[in-house]
Structure formats: C-alpha cells, structure tokens
Amino acid sequence: MLIVKKFGGSSVADKERIMNVARRCIEDYNKGHDVVVVLSAMGKTTDRLLEMAADINPDAKKRELDMLLATGEQTSVALMAMAMDSMGVSAISLNAFQVAMHTTSEYSNAKFKRIDTERIRHELDSRKIVIVTGFQGINKYDDLTTLGRGGSDTTAVALAAALHADACEIYTDVEGVYTADPRVVPNAKKMKEITYDEMLELATLGAKVLHNRSVEMAKKYGVQLVVRSSLTEAEGTVVKEVVKMEQMLISGVAADKNTARIAVIGLKDEPGIAFKVFNLMAAHNISVDVILQSIGRDGTKDISFTVAKTDMKDALNVLEENKDRITAQRIEADDKVAKVSVVGAGMQTNTGVASGMFEALYNVGVNIRMISTSDIRITVLINEEDVDKATRAVHDKFIPD
C-alpha cells in the first residue's frame, strides 16, 4: 500500500513530537507500505516568520513572503528525515523544487497545477520514507509559492491523487471530526464518516479540521481521507463520497468567530449597484460570505455581507474610497459577530431543519441577524457573545445524546 500521511505544525512542534511522528510513520513502513509524509512548519514558525516580515515591511510583496515562509516546512522535513534516520530507517526530505510541485503564479494563494511523481517514486522504490514540504509549490517563474494557510492538507491530497495512493491520512490534534467543537459542546460526538460535501461546509464554516480546498480536491479526485489524532491511536473520521446516513438529519454544528459584518446603507435602488460593490471586493481579493440585500424603499436599499475579521478594515477602506461611485450614504461595520451553522446531507430530503434551528435559538434568547442557506447547510449570523450558547442549543436540538 502507498500511504500519504500529513502532520500539522503542532504535531511537529518540538523534538519529542517529531520523534513521535517518526515512530508512527515507521510503523507503517515496517509493515511493508510505501510511506509519503507531508509536514507543515513546526509549531508557531509561520506566525513568527510573518511577524519578522511585518516588522521589516508591513506591505511586503507576497512573492518575498512566500520565499520566507517556505523555509518553515523545509526545516520540518529535514529534521524529520534526521529523526527517522536516527531510528534506523532510510528517509529523504524533498521541497517543492525537488518534487517538483507546480502551482499557479498567485503568491500566497497558489493552486496546484501538476505534481511530478518521478522523484518521489524513485525514492520510494529504493525503500525510503519520503518527507515532503506541505503548503508550498513553485510557479512558472521558478519562484516559490504558498497555498495559503492550511495548505499542507491540500499538498497531502494532491500528492495522494498524483501518486494514486491507497490512503491519505490527515493527522491533527483532535481525534476526528466532531458534531460540534467538544470544548464548547461537551456531549459532541466523533463522527465515523462524513461526506465530502458536508465536510466542505464544515471546513468553510470554521470547523477548522480540514482545509476546504483539500476537501474539494479530495472530492474531485476521489481521494478517501481519514482525519485522526497524531497523539492517540483512536480511529478517526473517514471523509468520502457516500456515507451511511445513520438516520441523522444533521452531521454537525460549526461556529465561526472569524467574521465581520459590513453594511452598505442607502444605495440607489437601481441595477448594477450590487455588482459594483462586490466587484470592488473581488478586485481587492476580499472574500465575501453571507450576503443580504434589503428590499428597496424610498428609492434606496441596503446591502450587508460578511467578510473575514482580518479583511474588515480593507473592506471598509475600499468602500469609503468608492462611496460616491457605489452611491452609498454610509458604511457600517461590526466585528462582534459570529456564524453558527448546521450541516447535514439529510437536510436535502427533510424539511423543518431551519425552523428547528430558529426555535432552538429563540429558546435561549439568541437574536438572528442574518440567514444564509445551501442544500445541506443553514447559517445564521449572531452576536459573538452568544456563539457558545447558540452552538450548544442547536447541537442539543439535532444531535441525539
């Protein structure tokens, strides 16, 4: 079997954890499997590098940021190879150039285009464990790119797809995907299985277990994922196309505090205004999430939407600068908000989830400020202070004890 195993930054944060990961990989290797390991940068390395950069140039070019950040994973993989060597197993580290992992040109947010497998296959054939830098690639200029935060998951899935791996295991500091954040909802349960689509909604919505692009790619190439803990032997959660429904409407409740609400007030009620607003956001690389447009009244309308908290300031600036062009009377912003979502493939064939959710929130006195839905998801925007209470109430409503 060819197994791709991905370990995040906290799993390789220090010597002991590196040794622990080395041992776990060697277990599979000793069973005769081919093992490819994908690593993130150690612990808080990426944050530390970003701080160094911001100190020198707060507006550093993304090309140079990627050059800087790429050192983080290169450090991890080299140390991991040394750790495995010290345990008597032949291992080799490879960076984005060496593999090579070709991406698009966009720095800090590149997408994989093509992964060469020749070098990896060659090293596997000589019975080495191959340790690959996550998160990074090279573009057509031979420049280093990064895939954006959490991109190591995507590296693992892309490698699993390119190598036609038999398994792709994503190791993290939790034991799998839960029906809600266990720190907030004590009776949250670990799921045995979840569909790609459900996982996608959960990842996008802040469940923080898997990077959503990795799930999209896994779905596209049919790579079955296992999410499991690097610290315990527990079985984890399998992410795949179709799962047994277990008669549950809802597979999980996700909360996301990384959101801010922008309101553009008093826009002229004429065609093309909404387009102008969101075109501005797109032109400045600001992702817009839940969108709400008021019904026109007195010839004006309001548009509100959510963005990541980190993008709020940018969004505000851009809108203020273009206030006249978009015919806005005033711009408001609020970052004391949060999203709570229920996700479940069962929703598609079942009504009443929305009303059940709203009822649960009403019962604990939580005010709903915006609502957004998809086939398998209902999201509400609420005040940030209510988020734990709301998560527990919705979880209790739908997930049987």
Add this chain to the structure above:
Amino acid sequence: MLIVKKFGGSSVADKERIMNVARRCIEDYNKGHDVVVVLSAMGKTTDRLLEMAADINPDAKKRELDMLLATGEQTSVALMAMAMDSMGVSAISLNAFQVAMHTTSEYSNAKFKRIDTERIRHELDSRKIVIVTGFQGINKYDDLTTLGRGGSDTTAVALAAALHADACEIYTDVEGVYTADPRVVPNAKKMKEITYDEMLELATLGAKVLHNRSVEMAKKYGVQLVVRSSLTEAEGTVVKEVVKMEQMLISGVAADKNTARIAVIGLKDEPGIAFKVFNLMAAHNISVDVILQSIGRDGTKDISFTVAKTDMKDALNVLEENKDRITAQRIEADDKVAKVSVVGAGMQTNTGVASGMFEALYNVGVNIRMISTSDIRITVLINEEDVDKATRAVHDKFIPD
C-alpha cells in the same frame, strides 16, 4: 558598473542591521549601478539550526543538514528584499535553485561547478537589486548542498566571476585586513592592499577575514576583492594579484587557536608508514596541517601533525583503531596548542625572516614546538597560553610602528 556585495551573518543579524545593509546597497543602485547582494544566514542562525539537528540526530546525514541549513540564507534574502522594497527600491531574492548555482555533489563541502546567470541578468535588466543566498548550491540530484562555513564569500566571488562584475565587495565587521588581530595587537595596521597569495596564507591560518576558497577562486578568475566594514565608510583592503610592496617584508601576523597536535610514536622506520597514517586521515576527511617526522632511531620514528581542534577526537579514534596496521606504539594528542604565522610576499626575496621570528619568540620566552614554512609564510606551533604574547612580539619585530 555591476557590483557584487557580500554581507556576513553579523551584518544582517537583526532588523536595524538589515535596514543598514539595504541602505548601503541602495546607495550604489541609485548611482545607476547594477547591484547583486550575497547574504549569509542571520546572526547565529546556522549554529542554532545545527544545534536543533544535533539534538534530534547527532549523526544526521549531511544531505539533510544541508537541506536544513539552506533555510538560513533563504530567510535572510527574503527579509532583505522586503527591506529594500520598503525603501522604494524594487528587489528580488533568489535561492540556489532559482539562480541556479550548480555544485559538486559533496554535501556540506560542495564546490561550484557552474552558475547560470540568465535569471540574475534578467532581473538586473529590469532594474532590480538581486539578492542571492550565499553558502548554498544544488547538485546533479537537485539536492541542496552547502559550501562549508564561510562559503558565502565563495558565492560572492563565483557570482562576480560568472557575471564579469566590475567589483566584488566583501563586507564584514572589521574595516579590512590588518597586520594582526587588533584585539591582540593594539598597534596592528589596516593594509591598503594585499596579494591573493598573502591573503590565502592569512585566511588558511586563521585571520578569519576571508574564506580561503573564495580567495583561491578570486585569484583563479582575477576577481579583485575589497574587504570592508558594513558599519563604517572606511575604505577597506583591496585583494589583488600584485601590490606595491611598500618595503615591508611581512604583510601580517596570524594566530590560530583552532589546532591540535597529534603525535604517532614508535612507528616502524620503513617505507609506506607515513602514507598509511595520512591516508587514514584523508579517508576520514580529516585535514592535516603542519607535519613533522622525526629522524629514525633504533628502527622506529615518530610522526606528529596538527589537525583542527574539532577533528582531534576523530583523528585519535581512527589512529587507535588502526594502531597495529600503522605499527604505532602509542598515540598522543594535545589541544592546548596554537599556530602563529608571519606572511609576506617579500619573504621570497629576503632571508632572515625565520631567524628574526625565532629571535622575537625567544626574547619573550616562547617555546617553539613545530615549524612549517612556505614561500611566503613561516608558521610555528606553540603552547596556546603563549599565543597573544607571541603574536605581539612577532608583529613588533616586523611591522614598523
């Protein structure tokens, strides 16, 4: 003009120093010059990385050590590009892959084979300052290699040669090459000029201003070097083929404490024994310096030689293991020794330097344990505790106040 400027680790140790280096490079850029900057890893980064590696695997493979160490310069160059950008100058960082700098395959001690200049020329043509990682290269396997400690000097000279640069400036924390270490000899003087050959002897002998391979390469390709301080505007020392002799016999006095003496005692006085001893050293990559062989007596002879202090243990182990093969009765080692050398092209046409040196040492009561000479150098091995006293005495003897 095309100028290659190399800055060592202490010149880029923190934000302030990085900004300072950026400013100095921009000064030349603003005069219309093309500027290529070669950087080492920041401050003690390389030592810190080596410690991390040693903690995980004291016998780490050199291939993985090089993979690890190469992150140090990549960090420096990315931050430097950001610093220059923040000052409004377009800059780009390039690592060994991107340049590309091809080396031999020997990890941790690679030699340059070929440097592609296309990418650098292209970036210079678009009026960018090009910042290149020192110390590293790539080999035929696409693996990262390093040139050994101080290798960034070699990178600078190799780039200057490949690019046919008009100047190659090596910035350091001293103002140039001195007639002796100014911390030991207060009246040591900065030299205006020195020949490649003199510089080579001084570098090899522990003057620590320039890496000797960089001087060899500069000599080979006729790259004129300037050694100067990154902290002051002082003029520095020019290293070139022929200098005005200024009627000085001796250009400098170098001391080197990084030496240990090994004595192999009671060897059979027959052909091939010395060969066996030094073959063993070569096979274990131990560089041997000053060699002394006693005259045979009673059918036995002794061989003593010096090695770097860090190699002493290895040398002892290897010799003990092969004691019978080399017919040694006993092996002794002493690391409380030091070398003091006088260097000067003037020696070639002048006698009396050796006797003058020995006289100066005798006058301050320093015992000479070994002697070694070349055309332009005389080296003595003395007790380590005498090294400062000896350096001052020899300097006073030859360098006019």
